[in-house]
Amino acid sequence: DAGVTQSxxxxxxxxxxxxxxxxxxxSGHKSVSWYQQVLGQGPQFIFQYYEKEERGRGNxxxxxxxxxxxxxxxxxxxxxxxxxxxxxxxxxxxxxPTGGQNTIYFGEGSWLTVV
Amino acid sequence: xxxxxxxxxxxxxSEGALVLLRCNYSSSVPPxxxxxxxxPNQGLQLLLKYTSAATLVKGINGFEAEFKKSETSFHLxxxxxxxxxxxxxxxxxxxxxxxxxxxxxxxxxxLA
Numbered sequence: 001d002a003g004v005t006q007s008x009x010x011x012x013x014x015x016x017x018x019x020x021x022x023x024x025x026x027s028g029h030k031s032v033s034w035y036q037q038v039l040g041q042g043p044q045f046i047f048q049y050y051e052k053e054e055r056g057r058g059n060x061x062x063x064x065x066x067x068x069x070x071x072x073x074x075x076x077x078x079x080x081x082x083x084x085x086x087x088x089x090x091x092x093x094x095x096x097p098t099g100g101q102n103t104i105y106f107g108e109g110s111w112l113t114v115v
Numbered sequence: 116x117x118x119x120x121x122x123x124x125x126x127x128x129s130e131g132a133l134v135l136l137r138c139n140y141s142s143s144v145p146p147x148x149x150x151x152x153x154x155p156n157q158g159l160q161l162l163l164k165y166t167s168a169a170t171l172v173k174g175i176n177g178f179e180a181e182f183k184k185s186e187t188s189f190h191l192x193x194x195x196x197x198x199x200x201x202x203x204x205x206x207x208x209x210x211x212x213x214x215x216x217x218x219x220x221x222x223x224x225x226l227a
Contacts, residue, residue, distance in 0.1 A: 004158075033214070033215075035217075040220075041219055041220070042205050042207075042217030042220050043159070045214035045215065045216070056214055058214065090159065103161060103164060104215060105161065106158040106159040106160070108157055108158045109158050
């Protein structure tokens with residue numbers, strides 16, 4: 001079975017532009033979470049969606065938004081890109097709502113460079 | 116609030132030596148604890164998780180971790196390091212919320 005798949009794997013954007021990152025969860029998983037990993041740090045929680053509803057949001061500005069589609073895939077959108085948004089964006093999926101003992105499984109990530 | 120502290124951002128061991136990566140947590144309720152490994156330019160892979168069923172948890176690739184409530188610790192160990200273990204390791208805590216909280220990571224270097 002395929003794991004969590006993310007696209008694109010690498011992209012370069014200019015300050016002020018907008019970016020859309022995509023994620024397909026493991027088959028049967030209904031929860032998708034997004035994390036940002038800045039170089040040299042651990043992943044920081046951005047959003048969680050379960051059954052197409054936002055279940056949680058991390059401490060990120062409103063420039064960050066996401067949604068989950070009926071097939072449980074998800075998009076992360078970032079508007080008005082800043083240099084500080086350069087990071088690895090990780091998508092993770094789980095069977096049920098993330099949290100507690102539900103294990104989350106990560107994709108390979110999307111490397112975003114803002115210049 | 117929950118938090119995780121990983122002591123030592125870089126650890127070096129000789130091939131065949133014991134690996135010990137330290138993780139201390141803070142949680143007001145019984146936590147669920149995880150160790151993930153990240154190889155260069157890849158996502159995170161689950162090594163093992165603690166869900167209160169047993170305090171000693173065995174994971175993949177010969178790693179194990181012991182939950183010690185009195186010390187609020189969940190250190191990761193492996194009896195004998197292999198060159199392929201060189202990677203970054205992250206400890207994470209989750210309670211009944213919607214997110215994992217990750218530590219800052221420990222980069223393991225294995226010396227030949």
